[in-house]
Amino acid sequence: MTLIRFIEIMAILVGAFSGFIEARRKRMDLVGVFTVAFIAAFGGGTLRDILLDRRPLFWVAHEEYAILIFVLAMVASPLMKTLRHIVSERLIVIADAVGLGLFSVAGVASALDAQMPLFIASMMGVITGIFGGVLRDIVCNEVPMVFRDGKPYAICAFVGNWLFLVMGMYGVPHDFALWSSALFISGLRLLTWKFNVQVGR
Template identity: 40%
Template sequence: MSLLYAIELFGVAVFAMAGAIEAARNRFDLFGVLVLAFVSALGGGTLRDLLLDRSPLSWIADTRLAYVALGSGFAMFLLAKFVRIPFRALLYADAVGLAAFTVSGTLIAMNQSMPGLVAVLMGMASGIFGGVIRDIMANEIPLIFRRDVYATASLSGALWIYWSQMFGLNDTASLTSGFILVVLVRFAAIRWQLSLPGF
């Protein structure tokens, strides 16, 4: 199993859990939880595959991704029945998923010889879109628009993957360091409430 695939699978699992947490907070029923887990976990990758005209979609070509999304969402549903999941848990799970999809999305676009800007945007779209669609479906203002460093974390990871690949770093070192970079930036932003200039 390649590192790229492992990261994708890991991102699916944590985003599914983040979706289930948000669904639980909104008191959705079991299927609402599974739908939100599925859409959060696979929405970003689906958008990336549609935009890059990759066919079949990753979770159609490899249904393991879909099973992991549903399984993780169901596990979180059971957990949330017995334990109150704090909002902070949603933020951290979302950060880890953001990191995973940002780095995998950027590398996948580069493997298709996309220009730098497109590769970076695909990394960001893969990382961000699942959470955006999750928040829209739960009728909340998406996390990305709240005033803390969010898209910036994704952007930094996508740029890092792009440059490190350009300079010939191998995939393992590039993906690992990019993943850690996004997680650190985002965790720091949550912990110290960093924010970009706004209005």
């Protein structure tokens, strides 16, 4: 398994896991748990692809990820109790930060492929990174967490997306720009989490 495939799966699992937790908290049944996990994992990329009119969607091209979440949803209830003992909050935050970095920058790259102007491309990256959680919270009838907790989650993605765009303008090789920006976002997110940074309202 290549590194990128491993990170991808980790990021999807973390997204789905956030959906499991939220759906259980709302006392949803099996159908709800699966759907909310699916939306949390793939919602951001799906919205971006619809806005860009790109097909096939990520989870259509990679059917195996959809099946993975389906299987996990079926075993989620007993697993959840075990997982909460094994998986520390720290591990979840780290995996989530890695996912945020990777997916945001990948979203910007997709948008550039589709000839989007720079500012729009930077926004598409943020949408990819955060709208899974936004749609999860809407389906669960909550005001989206990322819009109200005052933590610089989307802002980390936005800043790192611009780092990627600026490196592109100055002719930095694409792969280096992509990996270093993703790393920058993940690192910035972890730093702001560690020091509990709040953005003013």
